[in-house]
Amino acid sequence: MTRRYKITLAYDGTNFAGFQVQPNQRTVQSVLEAAVNKMSKNSDYITIYGSGRTDAGVHALGQVVHFDFPHDIPAEGMLKGLNSMLPLDCEVVGCEIVPNDFHARFTTHGKRYMYRVSRGRFTNPFKRFYTGHYKYPLDIEKIKEAMPDLVGTHDFSSFVASGSQTKNHVRTIYEATVREDKENDEIIFEFCGNGFLYNQVRIMVATLLEIGNGKRPVHDFLRLYEVKDRNECRETAPASGLYLKEVYYD
Amino acid sequence: MTRRYKITLAYDGTNFAGFQVQPNQRTVQSVLEAAVNKMSKNSDYITIYGSGRTDAGVHALGQVVHFDFPHDIPAEGMLKGLNSMLPLDCEVVGCEIVPNDFHARFTTHGKRYMYRVSRGRFTNPFKRFYTGHYKYPLDIEKIKEAMPDLVGTHDFSSFVASGSQTKNHVRTIYEATVREDKENDEIIFEFCGNGFLYNQVRIMVATLLEIGNGKRPVHDFLRLYEVKDRNECRETAPASGLYLKEVYYD
Structure with a gap:
C-alpha cells in the first residue's frame, strides 16, 4: 500500500536547468527524486509529478508536486527527512498526505x-x-x-x-x-x-x-x-x- | 598629471574570494583593476586601494576604493564606463574626483x-x-x-x-x-x-x-x-x- 504525498516547494531557480528532468542536467525534479528515492531505500523507483514545469532561472515560492511512497512516514517526518537531504537551493515548505485521486498537475484550479x-x-x-x-x-x-x-x-x-x-x-x-x-x-x-x-x-x-x-x-x-x-x-x-x-x- | 577617483562599490560577495588580490582567484580588487586598466588603455598599471579587505562571501553596499587615473574623465563618465565593463555582481554606485591627499584606507574615520x-x-x-x-x-x-x-x-x-x-x-x-x-x-x-x-x-x-x-x-x-x-x-x-x-x- 502506498501513500500519496503532496509537497509544497520553494526553490531558487538560478542554478537549476528548470523543473523537469533532462539528461545530464541539474533540475528540481531530479534533485527531489534523488532525495525521495534515497528515503524509500530499496523499493521501486518513485517518480515526482509537478503542477507544471518552470524554466531555467525561474523561481518558486509554492510549487506543488506529488508522489506515491511505499513506507508509512508521517507528513512532518517526510518534510524533515527531505529537507535534510535536499540541496540548500530547494526547500520543502509544506507536506501533507492526500487521497490517491489528488494529482499535482491534473486537479489544479x-x-x-x-x-x-x-x-x-x-x-x-x-x-x-x-x-x-x-x-x-x-x-x-x-x-x-x-x-x-x-x-x-x-x-x-x-x-x-x-x-x-x-x-x-x-x-x-x-x-x-x-x-x-x-x-x-x-x-x-x-x-x-x-x-x-x-x-x-x-x-x-x-x-x-x-x-x-x-x-x-x-x-x-x-x-x-x-x-x-x-x-x-x-x-x-x-x-x-x-x-x-x-x-x-x- | 593624474586625478584621484573615489569609488563607492556594491558587490555580492558570493562568487568572490574576498576583496584583496590573490593569485589565481577571482577577487573584487582584481575585477575592478581589470576594468580600470582597460579604461586607461596603454598607461602604467593602475592599482586600486580599498578601505579594507572583506572576506570571501562577505557583501558590500558601500565599500570605498581610490585610484589614480592618467586621463581626464568626468566622474559620471568613469562611473558609466566602469559599470559597462564590470561583471554584474559588482556595481559602482558612486564616483567622485577627490584631492590627492584622500586615501580610502588611511583617511577613513x-x-x-x-x-x-x-x-x-x-x-x-x-x-x-x-x-x-x-x-x-x-x-x-x-x-x-x-x-x-x-x-x-x-x-x-x-x-x-x-x-x-x-x-x-x-x-x-x-x-x-x-x-x-x-x-x-x-x-x-x-x-x-x-x-x-x-x-x-x-x-x-x-x-x-x-x-x-x-x-x-x-x-x-x-x-x-x-x-x-x-x-x-x-x-x-x-x-x-x-x-x-x-x-x-x-
Whole structure:
C-alpha cells in the first residue's frame, strides 16, 4: 500500500536547468527524486509529478508536486527527512498526505505568479538573479490603467512562445495587479489565473513594460487579443524575475 | 598629471574570494583593476586601494576604493564606463574626483556593518548566500539588553580571529543596534565604529546570538572585555550575513 504525498516547494531557480528532468542536467525534479528515492531505500523507483514545469532561472515560492511512497512516514517526518537531504537551493515548505485521486498537475484550479522588475540605471548586484531589470523610463499610471484589460477570458495567442505544443490558447485571468515597492525600487506584478501558456507571463510583463515606456498605447492588449500573432509581442522578460507563488487545489 | 577617483562599490560577495588580490582567484580588487586598466588603455598599471579587505562571501553596499587615473574623465563618465565593463555582481554606485591627499584606507574615520540573521527551521533557498541562518530559539529582548554593552571603547581581544596581525585590539563602537524584520523573519544588526578587527563583527554576532539563546548571561560582554581570550568566543557567524554598509570620511 502506498501513500500519496503532496509537497509544497520553494526553490531558487538560478542554478537549476528548470523543473523537469533532462539528461545530464541539474533540475528540481531530479534533485527531489534523488532525495525521495534515497528515503524509500530499496523499493521501486518513485517518480515526482509537478503542477507544471518552470524554466531555467525561474523561481518558486509554492510549487506543488506529488508522489506515491511505499513506507508509512508521517507528513512532518517526510518534510524533515527531505529537507535534510535536499540541496540548500530547494526547500520543502509544506507536506501533507492526500487521497490517491489528488494529482499535482491534473486537479489544479489555477496558479499565481509574481514578477519582480528592478529599476535603476545599472543592475543591482544582489538582484541580478532575482528580478528582471528595466532601466528605461516607466509611467506606472499607464501600466495600472492597462492591468484590467488582462482580467477575464481571452485568446492569448499573441503571448505564447513559439515552442508551445498547446493548441488552445484561451485562458482566464482572475486577478492582475501591479504595485510599486519604492523602498526597494521595484515594480511587482501578480497574475492569478486558471492556467498559463508557455512564457505567457514573461511576454505579458514585457508588453506591460512597453506600455509603461510609451512604446505601445495603453489599451494595446485589446488589439493583441484580436490579432493572435506572437510577432506583435517579440519581447520576453527575463526568467530571473519570475516566481511561481501558489498552485490552487480544492 | 593624474586625478584621484573615489569609488563607492556594491558587490555580492558570493562568487568572490574576498576583496584583496590573490593569485589565481577571482577577487573584487582584481575585477575592478581589470576594468580600470582597460579604461586607461596603454598607461602604467593602475592599482586600486580599498578601505579594507572583506572576506570571501562577505557583501558590500558601500565599500570605498581610490585610484589614480592618467586621463581626464568626468566622474559620471568613469562611473558609466566602469559599470559597462564590470561583471554584474559588482556595481559602482558612486564616483567622485577627490584631492590627492584622500586615501580610502588611511583617511577613513569609521565603518558601518550590517549583519542579517535569517530565522526559520530550515534554510530559505533565497537567503542561503545573503544571511546567516540561526534556527535555535532566541529571546530578542535579551539581545536588546546586551547591545548597549558594545558601545564605547573596549579591548576586543576576545573577539579577534587568530589570523589577525594587529597588536592593538582597542576599538570604539559608536552605535550598535538590533531590530526584528518580522515580515522577512530576520534579525538585523548594525554596528558603527572607528574600525573593526579581523572577524570582529562575525564573532560579536555569534556571541549575541548565544546570549539570545540563553547560553550566556546577558551582560557577558563586560566579562569578555576583561578576560581578553578568543577561546571564550569560539563561534563565528557565517560570512554570508555580513555587509559592509558604509565607510566614513571627512
